[in-house]
Amino acid sequence: MEGTLVTIKLASISLLLGFCLGLPMAFGQVYGNKVIRGIISVYERIARSIPLLVILFLIFYGLPAVGIRIPAFTSSILALGLRGAAYQSQIYRGAIQSVSGSQMRAALSLGMNRLTAFIYVILPQAVRAAIPPIGNEAAIVLKDTSTVYAIGVSELLRQGHYFISTGSDPMTIYLAVAFIYLVMTIFIKGLLALFERKYRIPGIGIEGES
Amino acid sequence: MSKHLLRVENIYKSFGDNDVLRGISFHLDKGETKVIVGPSGTGKSTILSLINMLVPPDKGHIYLEDIDITRTRDVHKIRQNIGFVFQDFGLFNHLTAKGNVMIGLTKVKKMGKKEAEEIAMEELRRVGLENFADQYPAQLSGGQKQRVGIARALAMRPKLILFDEPTSALDPELTGEVLNVMRKLATEGMTMLIVTHEMGFARTVADELIFMEDGVILEQGLPEKLFTNPEHPRTREFLFKLTDLYNEGER
Amino acid sequence: MFLGSLLEGLQKTFAIFLANYPALLRGLTVTIYLTIITSIGGIILGTLLALGKIYGNKFISGIVTVFIGLIQGTPLLVQLFVIYYGLPAYGIRLTPITAALISFTINSGAYQAEYLRGSIQSVSSGQLKAALSLGMTRWQGIFYVILPQALRRVIPSWTNEFIYLLKYTSLAYIITAQELMGEARIIASRNYEFFKTYLLVAFIYLLLVLLFTRFFRRIERRFTIPGFEFKR
Numbered sequence: 001m002e003g004t005l006v007t008i009k010l011a012s013i014s015l016l017l018g019f020c021l022g023l024p025m026a027f028g029q030v031y032g033n034k035v036i037r038g039i040i041s042v043y044e045r046i047a048r049s050i051p052l053l054v055i056l057f058l059i060f061y062g063l064p065a066v067g068i069r070i071p072a073f074t075s076s077i078l079a080l081g082l083r084g085a086a087y088q089s090q091i092y093r094g095a096i097q098s099v100s101g102s103q104m105r106a107a108l109s110l111g112m113n114r115l116t117a118f119i120y121v122i123l124p125q126a127v128r129a130a131i132p133p134i135g136n137e138a139a140i141v142l143k144d145t146s147t148v149y150a151i152g153v154s155e156l157l158r159q160g161h162y163f164i165s166t167g168s169d170p171m172t173i174y175l176a177v178a179f180i181y182l183v184m185t186i187f188i189k190g191l192l193a194l195f196e197r198k199y200r201i202p203g204i205g206i207e208g209e210s
Numbered sequence: 211m212s213k214h215l216l217r218v219e220n221i222y223k224s225f226g227d228n229d230v231l232r233g234i235s236f237h238l239d240k241g242e243t244k245v246i247v248g249p250s251g252t253g254k255s256t257i258l259s260l261i262n263m264l265v266p267p268d269k270g271h272i273y274l275e276d277i278d279i280t281r282t283r284d285v286h287k288i289r290q291n292i293g294f295v296f297q298d299f300g301l302f303n304h305l306t307a308k309g310n311v312m313i314g315l316t317k318v319k320k321m322g323k324k325e326a327e328e329i330a331m332e333e334l335r336r337v338g339l340e341n342f343a344d345q346y347p348a349q350l351s352g353g354q355k356q357r358v359g360i361a362r363a364l365a366m367r368p369k370l371i372l373f374d375e376p377t378s379a380l381d382p383e384l385t386g387e388v389l390n391v392m393r394k395l396a397t398e399g400m401t402m403l404i405v406t407h408e409m410g411f412a413r414t415v416a417d418e419l420i421f422m423e424d425g426v427i428l429e430q431g432l433p434e435k436l437f438t439n440p441e442h443p444r445t446r447e448f449l450f451k452l453t454d455l456y457n458e459g460e461r
Numbered sequence: 462m463f464l465g466s467l468l469e470g471l472q473k474t475f476a477i478f479l480a481n482y483p484a485l486l487r488g489l490t491v492t493i494y495l496t497i498i499t500s501i502g503g504i505i506l507g508t509l510l511a512l513g514k515i516y517g518n519k520f521i522s523g524i525v526t527v528f529i530g531l532i533q534g535t536p537l538l539v540q541l542f543v544i545y546y547g548l549p550a551y552g553i554r555l556t557p558i559t560a561a562l563i564s565f566t567i568n569s570g571a572y573q574a575e576y577l578r579g580s581i582q583s584v585s586s587g588q589l590k591a592a593l594s595l596g597m598t599r600w601q602g603i604f605y606v607i608l609p610q611a612l613r614r615v616i617p618s619w620t621n622e623f624i625y626l627l628k629y630t631s632l633a634y635i636i637t638a639q640e641l642m643g644e645a646r647i648i649a650s651r652n653y654e655f656f657k658t659y660l661l662v663a664f665i666y667l668l669l670v671l672l673f674t675r676f677f678r679r680i681e682r683r684f685t686i687p688g689f690e691f692k693r
Contacts, residue, residue: 049628049667051629058663061649062655144536157542178535181539185535264593264594288596289594293594300587300594302606302610303588313606317601318595366595366596
C-alpha cells in the first residue's frame, strides 16, 4: 500500500511539474518570437525522442559525475516532469490553436486587449479541448512511474518485488500490482468522463483521445 | 420453368413498429425495364435491398429463375447474378475505376487478372469512361462515379441490375450522362429494376411503371397509361404533380 | 572557458563511442530487432483483435474489449515482469529477449487494435454493402474492401506506435536484456563515465527517432492515393 502512495505521489508531482513547464512552453510556441519557438521545439523534439529510462539514468547516474547528486525520488520526478512537459506543451498548444483565429479577432473587435481576450475567450474554450488528452497523459505518466523501479525507488512495482523476496509467488504479486494500476487508470478515466460531462457546452465538441 | 426472370410474391417487411412493406407482388421478365415510383419513404429502396438479400423479408418469397432466394443459404452466389447500383455510388475508394470494375471478377469469379482487365476496359468503354480507368474515385465527378458503379455491376454479367435512385445524389447537370447510359442499356435488352424520381426518364424508358405508396403497390402498368389515364386518384395526384415539377427542369 | 569544457566533453563522449562501438552496435541491433519484430507482431495481433471486436459475436467482442482494457490499463513494465518473473513459477522459463518480444507484442497489439478499430469504423458501411452486392462474402468484403482502406488510414498511427516501441524497448534492460541500454550500462560500469555514456545513448536514440520518422514520412507519401491523403 505504501508503494501505491509513492506511485500516486510520483505521478501527481511530476504531472504538476509538467504542467508548470508545459503551459509556458505552449504560450511560447504560440505567441513567442522565432528564437523562443525554435528553442522550445528543439526541446520538445529531444524530450520526446529519448526513452524515459535514458533520461532517468542521465539524471540519477549521470549528473553525479559532473558533481550534481540528486536523490532517487527527486530524480524520478525530474525525469517524468521534464519529459511530460514536452508532451503537455504540445497538448496545450494544440488546444490554444484549435480556438484562436476568428475568436481572437472577434474579442479584439469588442475592444478587449490581447490578454483579456486570451483569459476570457480563448482559455475557457482551450481548456475544454485539452481535457481528454490531459486525462490520457495522466494515465500514461501514472503507468510510466513504474520505470523508476530501475533506480530503486520504492514505488508500487518495487514494493511488489520486496514481497517476492520474502517468499510470495511472483505471478500473484505482479498480477496484484497490475490490478492496482488498473484501478488507478480506470479511476482517471472515470474522472475524465465526469469532467467532460460537467464542462460540456452545446456546440463545443470534446473530441476523443488524440 | 416460369417465364418470369424475377417474381416477388406477397412480401412483408417491418423495421420495429414501422411496417415498410405490406404485401408487395410483381414480376420482371428477361430484357424488361421496370421503374418503381412513389413518394419518399414508401419502401421503394427496401424492395431492392430485399431482392439483393441485404435484408431478409418477414414474410413472402422472391424467386430468381424459380429459385427461392429468400430460402437459399448461399446468398453471395445469388448476389453474383444481381447487379446493384447505389444512390451514393458505393465505389471502393482505395481502388481505381478499373480496379473497382475488376475486383468482383478477380475475387468473386476468380478470374485471371488479364481477362478481368479486358472485361473492365470493355465495360468502362461502354459507359464512356475508358480514359478514366486509372483515376481514383476521389478524382471523379459524381456522374463519372455512378457510371463506374454501373460498369462494375455490368462486368459481373448479372441477370438483372437494380438501380437505387442512381441520380439522387448528383447535381442536376450530371444526371443526364447517367440516365443516357441507363437508356442505352435498356435498348440493348438489359433487365433492369429502377427506383427513381426522374419522371421524364421513367416515362420514356420503362416498359412498365410501378406506383407505390405506404408499403403497397397502388397501380402498375404501361407508363403512358399511368401518366395519362391512371385508375387510382393518388397515382394521378402524384404523377401529375411531379411531372409538372420535373418537366420544368427537363431538357 | 565554458565552450572549451563543452568541446572537451563532446570529444570524450565521442571517444567513448569509438572505444565501445562494437558493443553499442550490438545493443543497437537488438533494440531495432525488438522494435521491428514487436511492431509487426503488434499489427497482426492488433488486426485480429480489432476484427474480433467489431465483427465478432458478443462473446468474442466482450473478451477482446476486456483484454484491451487490461493491457492499456497497466504499465508495460508490469506486463514484462508478469511474463519474465511470473511465468517460471508455472514452469515456463523465457530468455529476457523472448519475454520482451512477447510482452511488447501483446502490449502494442492492444494499442494498435484500438487505432485500427477507429479506422475501420471510419470506412462507411456502404462499402461493405457494395462488396456484398458484388457477391462477395462478408469476410471477402472485410479483407478486400474494408481492411485495405482502414490499414491505409492507420499508417500514421502505426508509425507513431513504432517510435513509441523504439523508446519503450529500453525497458527490456530492466529484465537484463542486452539491448542498447544494457550495453551502455556495462560500458558505464567499466569506464565510470556515466553521464557521457548515457548522453551518447540518448543521442543514439534521438538519431534513431529522427531517421525513422523521416523514413516513415517518405513511405506514407508513397502509399498515398487520391482520397487518402494523410492529415497530420
